[in-house]
Amino acid sequence: MAGAASALFLLDIKGRVLVWRDYRGDVSALQAEKFFTKLIEKEGDPESHDPVVYDNGVTYMFIQHNNVYLMTASRQNCNAASLLLFLHRVVDVFKHYFEELEEESLRDNFVVVYELLDEMMDFGYPQYTEAKILSEFIKTDAYRMEVTQRPPMAVTNAVSWRSEGIRYKKNEVFLDVVESVNILVNSNGQIIRSDVVGALKMRTYLSGMPECKLGLNDRVLLEAQGRSTKGKAIDLDDIKFHQCVRLARFENDRTISFIPPDGSFDLMTYRLNTQVKPLIWVEAQVERHSRSRIEIMVKARSQFKERSTATNVEIELPVPSDATNPNVRTSMGSATYAPEKEALLWKIKSFPGGKEYMLRAQFSLPSITAEEATPEKKAPIRVKFEIPYFTVSGIQVRYLKIIEKSGYQALPWVRYITMAGEYELRLI
Amino acid sequence: MSGHDSKYFSTTKKGEIPELKDELNSQYKDKKKDAVKKVIAAMTVGKDVSSLFTDVVNCMQTENLELKKLVYLYLINYAKSQPDLAILAVNTFVKDSQDPNPLIRALAVRTMGCIRVDKITEYLCDPLQRCLKDDDPYVRKTASICVAKLYDINAELVEDRGFLDTLKDLISDSNPMVVANAVAALAEIQENSCRPIFEITSHTLSKLLTALNECTEWGQVFILDALSRYKASDARDAENIVERVTPRLQHANCAVVLSAVKMILMQMELITSTDVVRNLCKKMAPPLVTLLSAEPEIQYVALRNINLIVQRRPTILAHEIKVFFCKYNDPIYVKMEKLEIMIKLASDRNIDQVLLEFKEYATEVDVDFVRKAVRAIGRCAIKLERAAERCISVLLELIKIKVNYVVQEAIIVIKDIFRRYPNTYESIIATLCESLDTLDEPEAKASMIWIIGEYAERIDNADELLESFLESFPEEPALVQLQLLTATVKLFLKKPTEGPQQMIQVVLNNATLETDNPDLRDRAYIYWRLLSTDPEAAKDVVLAEKPVISDDSNQLDPALLDELLANIATLASVYHKPPDAFVSRVKTSIQRPEEDEEFDGVDAGSSESSVHAVDNSSSPSVSSNVPYASTREGAPAAPAPAPAPVPDLLGDLIGLDNALVPVDQPAVASGPPLPVLLPSSSGQGLQINGQLTRRDGQIFYSIMFENNSQIPLDGFMIQFNKNTFGLAAAGPLQVPQLQPGASARTLLPMVLFQNISPGPPSSLLQVAVKNMQQPVWYFNDKVSLQPFFTEDGRMERANFLETWKSLPDSNEIVKELTASLINNVDVTLDKLAASNLFFIAKRRHANQEVLYLSTKIPGNIPFLIELTTTAGIPGVKCAIKTPNPEMAPLFFEAMEALLK
Numbered sequence A: 001m002a003g004a005a006s007a008l009f010l011l012d013i014k015g016r017v018l019v020w021r022d023y024r025g026d027v028s029a030l031q032a033e034k035f036f037t038k039l040i041e042k043e044g045d046p047e048s049h050d051p052v053v054y055d056n057g058v059t060y061m062f063i064q065h066n067n068v069y070l071m072t073a074s075r076q077n078c079n080a081a082s083l084l085l086f087l088h089r090v091v092d093v094f095k096h097y098f099e100e101l102e103e104e105s106l107r108d109n110f111v112v113v114y115e116l117l118d119e120m121m122d123f124g125y126p127q128y129t130e131a132k133i134l135s136e137f138i139k140t141d142a143y144r145m146e147v148t149q150r151p152p153m154a155v156t157n158a159v160s161w162r163s164e165g166i167r168y169k170k171n172e173v174f175l176d177v178v179e180s181v182n183i184l185v186n187s188n189g190q191i192i193r194s195d196v197v198g199a200l201k202m203r204t205y206l207s208g209m210p211e212c213k214l215g216l217n218d219r220v221l222l223e224a225q226g227r228s229t230k231g232k233a234i235d236l237d238d239i240k241f242h243q244c245v246r247l248a249r250f251e252n253d254r255t256i257s258f259i260p261p262d263g264s265f266d267l268m269t270y271r272l273n274t275q276v277k278p279l280i281w282v283e284a285q286v287e288r289h290s291r292s293r294i295e296i297m298v299k300a301r302s303q304f305k306e307r308s309t310a311t312n313v314e315i316e317l318p319v320p321s322d323a324t325n326p327n328v329r330t331s332m333g334s335a336t337y338a339p340e341k342e343a344l345l346w347k348i349k350s351f352p353g354g355k356e357y358m359l360r361a362q363f364s365l366p367s368i369t370a371e372e373a374t375p376e377k378k379a380p381i382r383v384k385f386e387i388p389y390f391t392v393s394g395i396q397v398r399y400l401k402i403i404e405k406s407g408y409q410a411l412p413w414v415r416y417i418t419m420a421g422e423y424e425l426r427l428i
Numbered sequence B: 001m002s003g004h005d006s007k008y009f010s011t012t013k014k015g016e017i018p019e020l021k022d023e024l025n026s027q028y029k030d031k032k033k034d035a036v037k038k039v040i041a042a043m044t045v046g047k048d049v050s051s052l053f054t055d056v057v058n059c060m061q062t063e064n065l066e067l068k069k070l071v072y073l074y075l076i077n078y079a080k081s082q083p084d085l086a087i088l089a090v091n092t093f094v095k096d097s098q099d100p101n102p103l104i105r106a107l108a109v110r111t112m113g114c115i116r117v118d119k120i121t122e123y124l125c126d127p128l129q130r131c132l133k134d135d136d137p138y139v140r141k142t143a144s145i146c147v148a149k150l151y152d153i154n155a156e157l158v159e160d161r162g163f164l165d166t167l168k169d170l171i172s173d174s175n176p177m178v179v180a181n182a183v184a185a186l187a188e189i190q191e192n193s194c195r196p197i198f199e200i201t202s203h204t205l206s207k208l209l210t211a212l213n214e215c216t217e218w219g220q221v222f223i224l225d226a227l228s229r230y231k232a233s234d235a236r237d238a239e240n241i242v243e244r245v246t247p248r249l250q251h252a253n254c255a256v257v258l259s260a261v262k263m264i265l266m267q268m269e270l271i272t273s274t275d276v277v278r279n280l281c282k283k284m285a286p287p288l289v290t291l292l293s294a295e296p297e298i299q300y301v302a303l304r305n306i307n308l309i310v311q312r313r314p315t316i317l318a319h320e321i322k323v324f325f326c327k328y329n330d331p332i333y334v335k336m337e338k339l340e341i342m343i344k345l346a347s348d349r350n351i352d353q354v355l356l357e358f359k360e361y362a363t364e365v366d367v368d369f370v371r372k373a374v375r376a377i378g379r380c381a382i383k384l385e386r387a388a389e390r391c392i393s394v395l396l397e398l399i400k401i402k403v404n405y406v407v408q409e410a411i412i413v414i415k416d417i418f419r420r421y422p423n424t425y426e427s428i429i430a431t432l433c434e435s436l437d438t439l440d441e442p443e444a445k446a447s448m449i450w451i452i453g454e455y456a457e458r459i460d461n462a463d464e465l466l467e468s469f470l471e472s473f474p475e476e477p478a479l480v481q482l483q484l485l486t487a488t489v490k491l492f493l494k495k496p497t498e499g500p501q502q503m504i505q506v507v508l509n510n511a512t513l514e515t516d517n518p519d520l521r522d523r524a525y526i527y528w529r530l531l532s533t534d535p536e537a538a539k540d541v542v543l544a545e546k547p548v549i550s551d552d553s554n555q556l557d558p559a560l561l562d563e564l565l566a567n568i569a570t571l572a573s574v575y576h577k578p579p580d581a582f583v584s585r586v587k588t589s590i591q592r593p594e595e596d597e598e599f600d601g602v603d604a605g606s607s608e609s610s611v612h613a614v615d616n617s618s619s620p621s622v623s624s625n626v627p628y629a630s631t632r633e634g635a636p637a638a639p640a641p642a643p644a645p646v647p648d649l650l651g652d653l654i655g656l657d658n659a660l661v662p663v664d665q666p667a668v669a670s671g672p673p674l675p676v677l678l679p680s681s682s683g684q685g686l687q688i689n690g691q692l693t694r695r696d697g698q699i700f701y702s703i704m705f706e707n708n709s710q711i712p713l714d715g716f717m718i719q720f721n722k723n724t725f726g727l728a729a730a731g732p733l734q735v736p737q738l739q740p741g742a743s744a745r746t747l748l749p750m751v752l753f754q755n756i757s758p759g760p761p762s763s764l765l766q767v768a769v770k771n772m773q774q775p776v777w778y779f780n781d782k783v784s785l786q787p788f789f790t791e792d793g794r795m796e797r798a799n800f801l802e803t804w805k806s807l808p809d810s811n812e813i814v815k816e817l818t819a820s821l822i823n824n825v826d827v828t829l830d831k832l833a834a835s836n837l838f839f840i841a842k843r844r845h846a847n848q849e850v851l852y853l854s855t856k857i858p859g860n861i862p863f864l865i866e867l868t869t870t871a872g873i874p875g876v877k878c879a880i881k882t883p884n885p886e887m888a889p890l891f892f893e894a895m896e897a898l899l900k
Helices: A029-043 A080-098 A103-108 A110-120 A131-137 A219-224 A247-253 B006-010 B016-024 B029-044 B050-058 B065-081 B083-096 B102-114 B118-132 B137-153 B155-160 B163-172 B176-191 B202-212 B217-227 B235-250 B254-268 B274-293 B296-312 B332-345 B351-361 B367-383 B385-401 B404-420 B426-434 B442-454 B462-470 B478-494 B498-513 B518-533 B535-542 B558-565 B571-575 B593-605 B608-616 B646-659 B797-806 B825-834 B885-898
Strands: A007-012 A017-022 A052-055 A058-065 A068-074 A172-185 A191-205 A211-216 A238-241 A256-258 A263-272 A280-289 A293-302 A309-318 A324-330 A334-338 A343-352 A356-364 A381-388 A397-403 A411-425 B676-678 B686-695 B698-707 B717-720 B743-751 B764-770 B777-782 B812-817 B838-845 B848-857 B861-869 B876-881
Touching: A007 A029, A017 A029, A017 A103, A017 A110, A029 A058, A029 A068, A052 B571, A058 A080, A068 A080, A080 A103, A080 A110, A080 A131, A080 B217, A080 B254, A080 B296, A080 B571, A103 A110, A103 B006, A110 A131, A110 B029, A110 B065, A172 A397, A191 B351, A238 A247, A238 B235, A238 B274, A247 A256, A247 B235, A256 A263, A263 B274, A280 A309, A280 A381, A280 A411, A293 A309, A293 A343, A324 A334, A324 A343, A343 A356, A397 A411, B006 B029, B016 B029, B016 B050, B029 B050, B029 B065, B050 B065, B050 B083, B065 B083, B065 B102, B083 B102, B083 B118, B102 B118, B102 B137, B118 B137, B118 B155, B118 B163, B137 B155, B137 B163, B137 B176, B155 B163, B163 B176, B163 B202, B176 B202, B176 B217, B202 B217, B202 B235, B217 B235, B217 B254, B235 B254, B235 B274, B254 B274, B254 B296, B254 B558, B274 B296, B296 B332, B296 B558, B296 B571, B332 B351, B332 B367, B351 B367, B351 B385, B367 B385, B367 B404, B385 B404, B385 B426, B404 B426, B404 B442, B426 B442, B442 B462, B442 B478, B462 B478, B462 B498, B478 B498, B478 B518, B478 B535, B498 B518, B518 B535, B558 B571, B676 B777, B686 B743, B686 B764, B686 B777, B797 B838, B797 B861, B812 B885, B825 B838, B825 B848, B861 B885, B876 B885
Parallel strands: A172 A411
Antiparallel strands: A007 A017, A007 A068, A052 A058, A058 A068, A172 A191, A191 A263, A211 A256, A211 A397, A238 A263, A280 A293, A293 A356, A309 A343, A309 A381, A324 A356, A334 A343, A381 A411, B676 B686, B686 B698, B698 B743, B717 B764, B764 B777, B812 B876, B838 B848, B848 B861, B861 B876
């Protein structure tokens, strides 16, 4: 079962090694580079390639970020989930250090990159990926001090995500409840998939080692406490917690208790499988008039209460790749043709509940087509929107208690917002 | 925060090495540091700067941590190429390992472990010893991993210096990070050793489960992965473990979730309560679904694993098929895996929706994905009989779109559908024939030709159709040529008219004289000979009825599936291949590797199907499969004289030759006749009789060997394949050398719960026996439940009533044992009591006797029994209630045997 990475590579867009760290001495950079450049060449689009590839006794796992590939090589039966996730965390750490991870920032900081690779992984085993804590003892030139640094307590503590001795004048916590609605509607207008993925995003500015306790209107918890749950409680399908939350405690009595990291993090995510009525419903009729032009009629309807308003609504309507001469009229908002996306983008700044807007568009098509009819790319209609002060699930933060031994008062601020996630309606 | 390190890359031009040398030896700190950075920059872009070794190492003694790290990095890269000079660094390393700053102590020990030079390794031992006991947990956690590094370089050194014991002590360290790294190091060392080094006892288990709550997410993964090979002693133990692992399913880190799923699945195999299992399945579903919201690469790993999980436990995600519907923006590798799982989850209930999806996918642009979608429709048709017609109509709709590769793929799957449902859907042949001339891929062509040949009598112009293919016969690929040959012969046999006769001449000529392909040529000659000697026989052969096929594509062999499930989240689970298939590292085996090989060699030599039997058994002796076999404390101790620990089984057996005593086999030598398992006719003169028996609360395999061959036989060894009860030998087989004509009888103590085969309980016990002279013999025994009835199965009356009531009615199973007869109730009860079926109460009902009994089988599974009979009249009604109703058939068999 045991297994570890042999080496970690940071490669440029053509697959050439920028920086690499050898952990076990059994895979050479030359070998890895040769393999990977060949893979990129052959595939053209490496994003479509399986992220786990075997070649000549070595397994390569890679992810892409901007113009950089991050790749591990291994000769053992290592934990694939763990290593791939680790690569994503490495991206996060680098982003924390260099603002953006790209070829240039790696070159500009190669000394720190080596230091980080040494600290985050040892002998191919992931060790530590808390960017905030790492930056306390591994610093870039600009911030480097001449005093010798020591490993922060947090690196080996049970509370590995927070250092001691943090001080704020004003102790505040911001809690954003963000729900993304994912929906898939097939060409018959049937909703074939819908779920809501919610996240409690926190930004904490708290001194010391604060003990926090969060109360939600979670049905299981309320029922366990013998409170009435009518109408207000919600069922959360699957909850995932940041590592700071005490899972055993939650399993026992559904209490969400934790010592938060400093700054922003996702405290928890949850998923709801309940069928949601699509908040914004889009119907499109496409008429092809012979081979010369195409006419699209679209109706967009908001299906939520009138007191809420969706903002920044963007409806992406696919059009044929060879369409030209757009002629568009809308009853609200503006529409622009985006040939690079093969789509018409209809933007509505503010879309109150219970309203219906229309769009009509006409395109010319070339009269000559290829003889061999290749199937057309069938992109779905995609919708983006945000609805502030509203959640689909009805989740409510009942309280957020913050207790620190110095006894300060901290103010929690809570905001709710619903957004479109993967919101797709397939065309007929 | 951003640096400007890129300037160090630009300065490396011609004449740089002497220049750098000067700078490295500069007295100015900053210049020195810049020079080292330039060296590292040159190293990074792949230039050889090893000639600066001495100069760089001279910079090592510095207070500047950054500079020190860079020099260390340089050493890791070039020490190997300059082993003699590397020794220069040792002093500083040793000194640094005692630095007051823990960061430097850890850095020194971490780096030394990465320098794979023997001379340095020796100097590593003392600092390592110290660092393992350092006050600072940061140093200890680094040192723990360093032991694994050292083991990789020089395993003997690690053992000699007692590092393993120190490492084991660290499992109890107060710091969770140290514990996690110690576990990772031990697990790796164990993987590379044949000796049991890292044994997980119930004590370590509970310690590690506690550490789980406190260590970092990565540490949690190490611990869960290491613990997943712990074998719980019984169902209750397993339930306890599961209970402590389930909270991990809520962790935000997908790797933690997957490793927790692995551990739960492993323990579930032992859990007998169907309620608990159902509950666990319910708990695992949401976290598995949530994995599909992770980054696409993680989704891919998750999907490959879910594919395995649904093969073992289809119920977990039976209602979640919708989450596997493809999104427009999913990367193609995610879509492909989703499709595979959709096929696996397709059922009569959801097939309409699934078909709609497949149809949607079949009109997308990615050719590979479209093909797979079309194939998926075909596979659903084969899998779900009631949906076959709907699947076919979708396929026909797709054919009408006339996209070339869709048509070809559809024809390939329709051929399979014809084979699965003969004489049902042939009416669509006409539609298929319309697209004949668009076919240009070998597999599609071959499929179409097969259809024409197979249904030649229904296709009016079959001869014309085939003839059109014949023109290009020599240019066709072998696959198509073979089908053409067979189809023409079929046509001729079905319609022996002039046209086909000429065609067959052409084909046979082409396929015999004009080809270099031996397969084609040989097949053609056979047909030719058949046709010319006995056309009727040819008909019997060529037009014989074909076996019906089923959709077993992409179904893994159960034994492989077991192994893969034990490897969830690892590469093995991504590749769907056992680790041995791709792990290339040479194992540093300390113990008798050649003997392992010998045994493997024997396996390979036997016939294909039986190789399987032994492979499956993941024999306790084959170290690669179960390297930690001896950790099974849970197994009941065998009373046999000092049973050898299981992993040494092979060693002992091999050693038996010299240690062989003319064993005194006391009471064993006689006894009731045993059923024949391997008749001497099939065992080259060796006859084996055997049966499971119970003595003194212990299960034995009573086995007799009879040597009817001409040579003495010795060195007997035995192995059991996975079975319902997990039966395995508790010790070596004690059989003396058998002279021709001699026989020997022995009692082999058995243990339970070793290699449990999944699936419904079965009485099948597959056994492999080997000796030094003969090939391996494989035979099947039918296990009776009777020897499993334990001595502690007696129940108090009240307890009996309570248990009876607490079990749901669905757990009650009744069977009429028509052949059974109870003449005298008391005699029968005595007889049953001797077999550990304990009498509880009796009641008269009209002229019938109703008897209540209880018994128990290992795993703490009780059986509550009600026997209703009329004394002297054949026929006993037997009703039982048990938490494990799946065991009922086996129980009734045993009961019937007892009441004969």
